[in-house]
Amino acid sequence: MALIVQKYGGTSMGSTERIRNVAKRVAKWRNAGHQVVVVPSAMAGETNRLLGLAREISAAPDGRELDMIAATGEQASSGLLAIALQEEGVPARSYTGWQVGVKTDSSYTKARIRSIDAQRIRDCLDAGRVVIVTGFQGIDDEGHVTTLGRGGSDTSAVAIATAVKADECLIFTDVDGVYTTDPRVVPSARRLNVLAFEEMLEMASLGSKVLQIRAVEFAGKYRMPLRVLSSLTPPDIPIEQEMRSGTLITFEEDVQMESAVVSGIAFTRDEGKIMLLGVPDKPGVASIILGKVADANIDVDMIVQNQSVDGTTDFSFTVHRNDFQKVQDLMRNGVVEEIGARELVADEDVAKVSIVGIGMRSHAGVASRMFKTLADENINIQMISTSEIKTSVVIKDKYMELAVRALHKAFDLETEPVSS
Numbered sequence: 001m002a003l004i005v006q007k008y009g010g011t012s013m014g015s016t017e018r019i020r021n022v023a024k025r026v027a028k029w030r031n032a033g034h035q036v037v038v039v040p041s042a043m044a045g046e047t048n049r050l051l052g053l054a055r056e057i058s059a060a061p062d063g064r065e066l067d068m069i070a071a072t073g074e075q076a077s078s079g080l081l082a083i084a085l086q087e088e089g090v091p092a093r094s095y096t097g098w099q100v101g102v103k104t105d106s107s108y109t110k111a112r113i114r115s116i117d118a119q120r121i122r123d124c125l126d127a128g129r130v131v132i133v134t135g136f137q138g139i140d141d142e143g144h145v146t147t148l149g150r151g152g153s154d155t156s157a158v159a160i161a162t163a164v165k166a167d168e169c170l171i172f173t174d175v176d177g178v179y180t181t182d183p184r185v186v187p188s189a190r191r192l193n194v195l196a197f198e199e200m201l202e203m204a205s206l207g208s209k210v211l212q213i214r215a216v217e218f219a220g221k222y223r224m225p226l227r228v229l230s231s232l233t234p235p236d237i238p239i240e241q242e243m244r245s246g247t248l249i250t251f252e253e254d255v256q257m258e259s260a261v262v263s264g265i266a267f268t269r270d271e272g273k274i275m276l277l278g279v280p281d282k283p284g285v286a287s288i289i290l291g292k293v294a295d296a297n298i299d300v301d302m303i304v305q306n307q308s309v310d311g312t313t314d315f316s317f318t319v320h321r322n323d324f325q326k327v328q329d330l331m332r333n334g335v336v337e338e339i340g341a342r343e344l345v346a347d348e349d350v351a352k353v354s355i356v357g358i359g360m361r362s363h364a365g366v367a368s369r370m371f372k373t374l375a376d377e378n379i380n381i382q383m384i385s386t387s388e389i390k391t392s393v394v395i396k397d398k399y400m401e402l403a404v405r406a407l408h409k410a411f412d413l414e415t416e417p418v419s420s
């Protein structure tokens with residue numbers, strides 16, 4: 001008998017028919033003798049609908065109240081799933097995050113889980129029930145409802161799996177695994193059988209929304225193997241077959257990884273670029289600019305600055321779109337003047353495309369192949385950043401899909417690599 005945590009995303013919970021299918025799948029696992037904790041997302045579109053209602057009333061709604069509203073989506077889907085399981089003859093009970101002590105910090109709309117009271121979940125499992133815990137939400141020290149950021153049910157599932165010491169954490173979604181890139185953009189993208197945590201972490205943080213980045217961080221830290229698999233297969237497929245499907249995200253040393261140099265391509269339109277032009281080239285300038293941004297608790301992604309020949313230089317950096325306006329205001333209300341910059345240009349018309357792969361550690365010339373591919377497509381590179389296992393470029397937004405397709409082809413990602 002194993003203890004399994006299963007997370008079902010919005011599409012998987014998207015209608016009462018789909019919820020019935022989820023119940024059938026869960027019933028199959030439970031009837032085979034396993035203990036199951038299910039973490040559902042809100043029904044597809046529901047979180048957007050709820051947040052949209054708040055924005056109809058206010059352009060800048062209060063974070064606490066947004067979380068209060070958004071958390072109801074998961075509460076509804078969890079209750080519906082409990083009823084569907086009971087209809088299957090399976091005893092099941094749903095709980096909100098706060099009922100099972102999912103404690104978070106107080107950063108509304110992007111809270112971080114601090115601890116989970118696993119005892120309540122275990123007691124309920126030991127009573128022979130399937131336990132359903134709402135994804136995406138928790139409670140802070142003052143008892144306020146919090147949510148974990150968009151896509152946060154992945155993180156709830158991994159955190160719960162870790163807290164109850166589950167044997168497996170299965171992430172059921174609307175694709176049958178993690179692909180070399182988003183299959184909606186590149187139809188010839190290929191499903192990966194295994195992927196290293198580090199690669200998945202880079203993919204998620206560089207824009208692949210198939211898993212929330214914190215879920216991957218959590219799973220890596222607590223060594224919880226994750227499997228991403230489809231919720232759209234017939235619910236009665238044999239468990240052994242189900243456990244061989246999808247993509248296993250695990251540690252390099254635990255499995256034979258594919259031998260491709262580049263494993264995947266991630267992309268995002270979620271960033272904006274700020275350029276400070278004609279900045280005096282003297283010590284302390286970067287510290288003033290980025291210090292102000294850090295003081296506002298905003299993360300900076302890419303940074304580019306050149307040494308000057310004539311005493312002034314240009315300083316560019318990117319931030320998430322959610323913070324873009326705030327950063328412009330910060331710069332215009334003081335920083336531009338303080339550092340004596342000539343001009344501030346804010347460019348929203350950008351996208352970031354990244355190639356990711358642990359094979360890049362041991363292969364030279366990968367970045368230059370990327371730049372050559374983009375040059376052949378006449379795509380200008382505005383910014384570059386690299387780490388051991390990724391290279392990212394910022395380009396004009398309108399070329400993003402072209403760039404992704406060209407790189408997918410150039411790195412031969414359609415074809416299964418030969419095992420080393």
Ligand code: ADP
Binds near residue numbers: 181264
């Ligand atoms: P869920 O609602 O189940 O959490 P998401 O929409 O959050 O599902 O994530 C699944 C989606 O992620 C897929 O439909 C796909 O379009 C997108 N996606 C982006 N990058 C990838 C990738 N590399 N592999 C698979 N899916 C990806």
Ligand code: ASP
Binds near residue numbers: 010073149
């Ligand atoms: N319902 C939340 C969202 O739409 C959380 C999730 O689906 O993971 O972002």
Ligand code: MG
Binds near residue numbers: 009209212
């Ligand atoms: Mg998701």
